[in-house]
Amino acid sequence: MLIGILLVALGGAIAGFILLGDSWFQLLIAGALGLIFTQFAFLAHEASHRQVLESGPANDRMGRAIAAGVVGISYSWWMTKHTRHHANPNKVGKDPDIDFDTISFVEADAAKQRGIMALITRKQGYLFFPLLTLEGLNLHYRSMGTLFARGPVKGRWIELGLIAARFAVYFGAIFWMLPLGMAFAFIGVQLAVFGVYMGASFAPNHKGMPIIPADAKLDFFSKQVLTSRNVSGGMWASALFGGLNYQVEHHLFPNMPRPHLAKAREIVREYARTLDVPYTETTIMQSYGIVIRYLNRVGLAARDPFDCPMVNQFRRV
Template sequence: MSRGSHDASCRPSKEPAVQSPESKLTPSSYGAVRRTTKGEKTPRITQSYGAVSKAIRGEGLLDRTLGFYGALAAGLLVALAAAITGFILLGDSWFQLLIAAALGVIFTQFAFLAHEASHRQVLTSGRANDRLGRFLAAGIVGMSYSWWMTKHTRHHANPNKKGKDPDIDFDTISFTEESASEQRGLLALITRKQGYLFFPLLTFEGYNLHFRSIKSLFAREKITGRWVELTMIAVRFAIYLGAIFWMLPLGLAVAFVAVQMAVFGVYMGASFAPNHKGMPLIPADVKLDFFSRQVLTSRNVRGGWWASALMGGLNYQIEHHLFPSMPRPHLARAREIVRAYCEEQDVPYAETSLLESYRIVVEYLNRVGLHARDPFDCPVAGDFRRR
């Protein structure tokens, strides 16, 4: 990364331009976090993190902001109603693709709100948050809330940790060199250029998210709210697809769905990718304290209120991981407290612009992709050369 890609006020803020998946958090690379003075074996950072939590609570930054989320929900419902009205009034017109794109954005914003409900950021009661999140995810977006909860909880517990974080598991894209080296044929060809293909591939991510989440509801293990979610998803798609294919000619209807899903996939992927991709990976056998684990593997995106609105608060990824239940409006103030603490403790605090974060992600994925086997290379000849 370029020198100016982090905020200069946090001293050790040099993040690698491209973080290789083999760049591990060894004792030498995070020694500043584990020891504050030479020879001191008790990590002061773990003890003093309690002071940060106390400051956060003291300023009321974990208190609910019902007014904000009420206004946000009302705004999204108005936007959805406007899109539906526009859809009805336009009729058989290729301008409907603008409505499709708008729906892709609106559904993504509802997904952000469902994500916040899953973290107990919205309402005071855990059950109320779950009911809201399930309705938003399954009833409006068309995805399984229980699948998201399971996957995302595992991610928050061990971000960027090999074998623990599902977000770095292979899924068309390889996030580790080991995964890239295992790809063959067409997948190997894609993997070798996966950085450049990342955003084009995201146009299909909407289908992938819907398919994987709905598939999870048919698993044999016990799933909370299985039939409620299946019912809501079925009703949602029946109304959504029924209206589109009834109101529009077949070709236009197919294009409408394709545009909506493409915008949804790109928007979702482009909002979540800057958070951890290209940051250090934690080997399975390395243990870090909670604070170090969350800060060293997360990246913030500069931009203030507009970035927060655009990304659903995900631009404050470090603070979100440290205080997952913190409402979105309080994350900006929490950033000031956490940054000051990082500066005091010499803890790297990664923060960059949105465009720079995309550059990092693309270069990182391309570097990982170089470890994919050349699909046109002969395995036997390769083995002979390695000897």
């Protein structure tokens, strides 16, 4: 049912694009496409977890077709990165989602930044959402880097073919239908909305939750629950975030389909209470506030030691 709704939405956006023609209202279509592509990415994510179809290979075929052919990112790159994340969420040296990439998620990375990167890092919490406007471009870049890198990549040529076909149709239609400036604006808006929506959907799940040191050992339940955060909102949040609002349950039962996560939540909350393991759930706005404060706190590690007023006074003397 979900894929049918998304296909209708995509068809409506394409129809609107054709009917509007040479008009700056096309930027509304671009924004809509950013939202639709993100929803397709959620569906590919669910397929990667074997939640959609009965067999693993069928889910992989579906996930690869959606990720590469519709969204334009590498399914193999995503699978490799995401599998490592699920095995060790928020663990230093193990979770690629907390590796440095413009944003520093641990103080050790923040302290290494120099020059312009240090300036960004010091205010990275406030800059986090503006920087997400570039995340769509970053996702395409990193997935293509994997496909062109040396070493084995499952389905490399299939994905390259799907991505090439997708971008040929996408860019071909845009530059054929729209004036040059409008075409670039259309692509920019679509990528910005896609990046912000993707980042705003994944950031509340783990950012600002405990970081596990590289040498620490935790049992599976504690590791997954302590590092994950749910977002309240029920079915509306589930539709908006593709089920990622039930992040605790998703990490405990990664193959569980989206409709069952709400029921699992009640069981997991009670079990966590009996084990005295903290179970975190906040509203979406509270979670964003936590993320911003956490990133700014980490960013203080990039502060120039001579920013201290007392030290500056002695320097002048």
